Amino acid sequence: MGFTAGFIGLGSMGSPIAMNLIKKGVKLYVYNRTKDKTEPLVRQGAIPLSSPQDMFNYCDIVFSMVANDLALQQICLSENGLLNNSKKEAIHVSMSTISPMLCKELVEKHKEKNVYYVSCPVFGRPDAAENAKLAVCMAGDDLAKMKVKPLLEFVSQSIYDFGHHAENANTVKLSGNFLILNVIEALAEAFSYAKKSGVQIEDLLTFLTLTLFPSPVYKNYGTIISNQQYDPPGFKMDLGLKDINLLLRSADHLKIPLPLAGILHDRLMTGLAQGRENLDWSAIAMTQMEESGI
Amino acid sequence: MGFTAGFIGLGSMGSPIAMNLIKKGVKLYVYNRTKDKTEPLVRQGAIPLSSPQDMFNYCDIVFSMVANDLALQQICLSENGLLNNSKKEAIHVSMSTISPMLCKELVEKHKEKNVYYVSCPVFGRPDAAENAKLAVCMAGDDLAKMKVKPLLEFVSQSIYDFGHHAENANTVKLSGNFLILNVIEALAEAFSYAKKSGVQIEDLLTFLTLTLFPSPVYKNYGTIISNQQYDPPGFKMDLGLKDINLLLRSADHLKIPLPLAGILHDRLMTGLAQGRENLDWSAIAMTQMEESGI
Structure with a gap:
């Protein structure tokens, strides 16, 4: 048929x-x-x-x-x-x-x-x-x-x-995107610390994805951040901001404080202020690296 | 021999x-x-x-x-x-x-x-x-x-x-513990949002560990938080604070701002202030749930 x-x-x-x-x-x-x-x-x-x-x-x-x-x-x-x-x-x-x-x-x-x-x-x-x-x-x-x-x-x-x-599927989607962006920021912080300490980012990433985090999100974004290859974008920064804002508004509505999501929102906002709207949303890692003097 | x-x-x-x-x-x-x-x-x-x-x-x-x-x-x-x-x-x-x-x-x-x-x-x-x-x-x-x-x-x-x-192995260890604690906090935030929205935490966790995060850290801590089973502790909250403090002091020394690590530090401090020093460090999720009125 x-x-x-x-x-x-x-x-x-x-x-x-x-x-x-x-x-x-x-x-x-x-x-x-x-x-x-x-x-x-x-x-x-x-x-x-x-x-x-x-x-x-x-x-x-x-x-x-x-x-x-x-x-x-x-x-x-x-x-x-x-x-x-x-x-x-x-x-x-x-x-x-x-x-x-x-x-x-x-x-x-x-x-x-x-x-x-x-x-x-x-x-x-x-x-x-x-x-x-x-x-x-x-x-x-x-x-x-x-x-x-x-x-x-x-x-x-x-x-x-x-x-x-039906709305439960949307709740899951917003939760998932929040968790993904959180991984990006956490890797950016860990990588800037490791690099300035003298550890090769590539070695740290290999270790993490073989042990604690054998996950496509860690592998894909870890590689993008390690290679600093934010272009072409798979998911643009302004769309990322849209999704974090959907989460924050929805959480406001339900009265749920989300401290990590607040930081992620500000990272995306900074990225957009710096003219990075056409880069992948993982380019928030650039801000962390710059702030760390790397 | x-x-x-x-x-x-x-x-x-x-x-x-x-x-x-x-x-x-x-x-x-x-x-x-x-x-x-x-x-x-x-x-x-x-x-x-x-x-x-x-x-x-x-x-x-x-x-x-x-x-x-x-x-x-x-x-x-x-x-x-x-x-x-x-x-x-x-x-x-x-x-x-x-x-x-x-x-x-x-x-x-x-x-x-x-x-x-x-x-x-x-x-x-x-x-x-x-x-x-x-x-x-x-x-x-x-x-x-x-x-x-x-x-x-x-x-x-x-x-x-x-x-x-030799110190590079210690840098990797502190980076790893930071990433693990970050997952705990991120899951706590996502779960409080999902639960108050009407999504079963168990369903969300199953989805996450089958797709985006097929990782032992997400599975183990996701299950602990979902079941609210912070006792017996696998890793006590005061040891978690010790490790985040080692990271923050080491990052201070190298001049690296770590916004997520700051939040994690405060979560652990809150947990200790609430008398949870003998629970697993993942009991920081209790604070997020309480703050969300769950």
């Missing part, structure tokens, strides 16, 4: 995910605000649409992967938005990193239109998206999740179910 | 390490300030000595594992200390977590007495010591390291060489 689906948002993550769906034989309708981003996909057989509201005319499952809360609100709720022309039993699979608060709100708005909203934020940089190696956090209605799963398997290496409450 | 060695300092780490040496057939001379700690080892065949200065009468290689800088200074330099009766070509294998500054000083003092000082701080909690699963960071004179290595293999699962400068 062939699949038909829609995809909204063809940025550095959306494009490779959509491409993997096409490669797996999915008939894919695509929409992007900037039209020329649809072209590589159209060349592979995707069918371009001129607005999100046409999506549910052609398909029961629509994915979206956009930059932030505002973009997703517009995609869903604006005059030519996805929900303006909804279809009973249709499913919106939202892969963006957005606030749990907006997620909750969108679940309600979708319900009013008889559309299921499934939260599916993903972990992995663009190369992981290309290689269908993403880790997907999924939450929402059980039947909807079951229908969506075969398609998610085309773009990911693992799918984790966080239950009925 | 049988080995003969000495062991000074039979605390929660020293005792199981010494026991493993005996089990491997090493003829072991032992010394501990509190005498009754030698008894279980003597029952297994260890020979007790009444002061460190007798050690080099009987063996060419002496291990030490003591609580802090002051204890190691006394073991080495006091009137009845190890160096008071040294022997040419003898080796002192120092496993304690001490400051790189004291290490440098001790290397010189040992050299004056024609004794090699090899730094061998270890990673692993008492259960890892018992099971000979420690990770050893080794640095110092090449010939001395070569002689010591077969004995270290009896007590560890891996040995990493950080070169000629």
Whole structure:
């Protein structure tokens, strides 16, 4: 049985995910605000649409992967938005990193239109998206999740179910990004201490990843920081700030102090003030090195 | 060929390490300030000595594992200390977590007495010591390291060489302990956020250790924090404070600001102020949970 689906948002993550769906034989309708981003996909057989509201005319499952809360609100709720022309039993699979608060709100708005909203934020940089190696956090209605799963398997290496409450997947995503950025800052501090003490950063990194931290996050970011290779960015600094701000606002809402997250926020802010918005978010390590006189 | 060695300092780490040496057939001379700690080892065949200065009468290689800088200074330099009766070509294998500054000083003092000082701080909690699963960071004179290595293999699962400068192994040890404590605090913050958001901590931990952080540190401490099981302690809070203070003093000396380490220091200080000195150092997570109203 062939699949038909829609995809909204063809940025550095959306494009490779959509491409993997096409490669797996999915008939894919695509929409992007900037039209020329649809072209590589159209060349592979995707069918371009001129607005999100046409999506549910052609398909029961629509994915979206956009930059932030505002973009997703517009995609869903604006005059030519996805929900303006909804279809009973249709499913919106939202892969963006957005606030749990907006997620909750969108679940309600979708319900009013008889559309299921499934939260599916993903972990992995663009190369992981290309290689269908993403880790997907999924939450929402059980039947909807079951229908969506075969398609998610085309773009990911693992799918984790966080239950009925769609916003829980977003909470996990924000927690994960916080933990990743925390590793970056901690490695930057440890490396600046080690280097100024006379220890080779490479030796320390090898030891850490063979013993205490045999983890892709430590390996990847440890290597980037050790090589000081923040360009090309896998995840840009301004997107990192967006995510830490989502976490901090969400934690404010719930009344949770997060001392480490406060430091990480300031590091990103410093990086942006220093004109590093086009570097990888791990370039916050440059600030630590500079402050240490290295 | 049988080995003969000495062991000074039979605390929660020293005792199981010494026991493993005996089990491997090493003829072991032992010394501990509190005498009754030698008894279980003597029952297994260890020979007790009444002061460190007798050690080099009987063996060419002496291990030490003591609580802090002051204890190691006394073991080495006091009137009845190890160096008071040294022997040419003898080796002192120092496993304690001490400051790189004291290490440098001790290397010189040992050299004056024609004794090699090899730094061998270890990673692993008492259960890892018992099971000979420690990770050893080794640095110092090449010939001395070569002689010591077969004995270290009896007590560890891996040995990493950080070169000629003995203090480099201590730098790595302090960096590692900083990174571990940082994980504890980061998990505590992420877990308090997740829990108050409605996500099961256990689900988040499973996801993290299967994807981003398949690391023993995340698994062990994530489980301890999730279960709130800080007793019995694997590594007590006051020892954690000692190590973070060693890092901060050493970083001060080198002029390196460490913002995360400052937060970790204050967390430990708060834990001690709250009377938690006999709990595991991961009990700093209790403070984060309490502050979050959980």
